[in-house]
Amino acid sequence: MMMDAIIIENAFQEKIDRDLCIEPKDQMPEKYRLHLIRQMSQHAHSEVIGMQPEGNWITRAPSLRSKQILLAKIQDEGGHGLYLYSATETLGISREEMIEQLHSGKAKYANIFNYPSLNWADIGAIGWLVDGAAIVNQVSLQRTSYGPYARAMVRICKEESFHQRQGYEIMANMMKGSTEQKEMAQDAMNRWWWPALMMFGPHDSDSPNSGNAFIWKIKRQSNDVLRQRFIDKTVQQAELIGLTVPDKDLKWNEEKQCYDHGAIDWEEFNRVINGNGPCNKQRMDHHIKYHNEGAWVREAAAAYQKQINEFN
Amino acid sequence: MSTTDTQLDLWEVFIQSRPGSHYTHAGSVHASDNQMALQNARDIYTRRNEGTSIWVVPAKYVTASNPEDAGMFFDPSNDKMYRHPTFYKMPEGAKQI
Numbered sequence A: 001m002m003m004d005a006i007i008i009e010n011a012f013q014e015k016i017d018r019d020l021c022i023e024p025k026d027q028m029p030e031k032y033r034l035h036l037i038r039q040m041s042q043h044a045h046s047e048v049i050g051m052q053p054e055g056n057w058i059t060r061a062p063s064l065r066s067k068q069i070l071l072a073k074i075q076d077e078g079g080h081g082l083y084l085y086s087a088t089e090t091l092g093i094s095r096e097e098m099i100e101q102l103h104s105g106k107a108k109y110a111n112i113f114n115y116p117s118l119n120w121a122d123i124g125a126i127g128w129l130v131d132g133a134a135i136v137n138q139v140s141l142q143r144t145s146y147g148p149y150a151r152a153m154v155r156i157c158k159e160e161s162f163h164q165r166q167g168y169e170i171m172a173n174m175m176k177g178s179t180e181q182k183e184m185a186q187d188a189m190n191r192w193w194w195p196a197l198m199m200f201g202p203h204d205s206d207s208p209n210s211g212n213a214f215i216w217k218i219k220r221q222s223n224d225v226l227r228q229r230f231i232d233k234t235v236q237q238a239e240l241i242g243l244t245v246p247d248k249d250l251k252w253n254e255e256k257q258c259y260d261h262g263a264i265d266w267e268e269f270n271r272v273i274n275g276n277g278p279c280n281k282q283r284m285d286h287h288i289k290y291h292n293e294g295a296w297v298r299e300a301a302a303a304y305q306k307q308i309n310e311f312n
Numbered sequence B: 001m002s003t004t005d006t007q008l009d010l011w012e013v014f015i016q017s018r019p020g021s022h023y024t025h026a027g028s029v030h031a032s033d034n035q036m037a038l039q040n041a042r043d044i045y046t047r048r049n050e051g052t053s054i055w056v057v058p059a060k061y062v063t064a065s066n067p068e069d070a071g072m073f074f075d076p077s078n079d080k081m082y083r084h085p086t087f088y089k090m091p092e093g094a095k096q097i
Ligand SMILES: [Fe+2]
Pocket: A047, A076, A077, A080, A156, A160
């Protein structure tokens, strides 16, 4: 038994080292499988929970145009959740188990969705900054070693391109508006900037899970590298429309050809991720409530399937 | 006059051309079982090393929409140009967005 495990692991690692992809029917070490289940289900949950702060503004979107756009964007996020749940199921975990892990708190979702969307400018900031940060991460994951995950990322990245643009368009329009509108946009920027930077996770120097993730090529670029990429492309966009990045230590580093940024408040990050953010309870209560209220739909679908199979 | 079918079942063949890429439809083969289907697919569709992996699926399990109904079938997405990034007006000079 032990011998077999070692042989499997060597063959697996050799494949990874040659930059080949792992497919569902391939043999893989148990730890790789579990690592992927944790990461991919968390990613799927994030897409789904992320619909809540935006859904909060559908009925109050300021125009029919913006309402249609917001609906389309949220619909995409639901789709992303489905791609990712399905890809995760190829690893031998059921949808029910994943939902159960979300509800019990065993599985996490992106911490950023524990913050509230207080006004319309937040919808702009979410699309521009939160989707913007997610895109940087997801572009990198297009080359992740597990085939179904990588392919889901390719599809998702294509669809994401409008998400960031619609958010930036909202911010740009507000920055052309009244003093109050400009203040709203800046206020949203102030509240979402730091949580967006935290989306990339802890600094490389204290990221406990990443060793294997790199060896197995699940992760291709480090948290700090991806965070830096996001900062470097976003600062110009902010300045162009007159927004100030809420970081007094932010400055261009001529030597390194990138921005230096101020210290991230990891205490806040830990506080929120451990359940004490402004909306943790609300997000989970909402998901559990609607999941339970939807039980009859699942039961009806199962009854229908049974009936169809009996008569065919 | 009826002829007995001696041609076995029809299987659809999907080939992954590079590691990690999508499996795309290549064609179909006849086979009695999944092993034969895989080997036939290999011999017929990958004689020049076209693939890193093959999927075979019994054709009877493929449900397809009718291209003639495409208009009606795909109609819900026709008037939603805002699903495309080009719909949005970016401020002049905005980079990497
Ligand atoms: Fe998404």
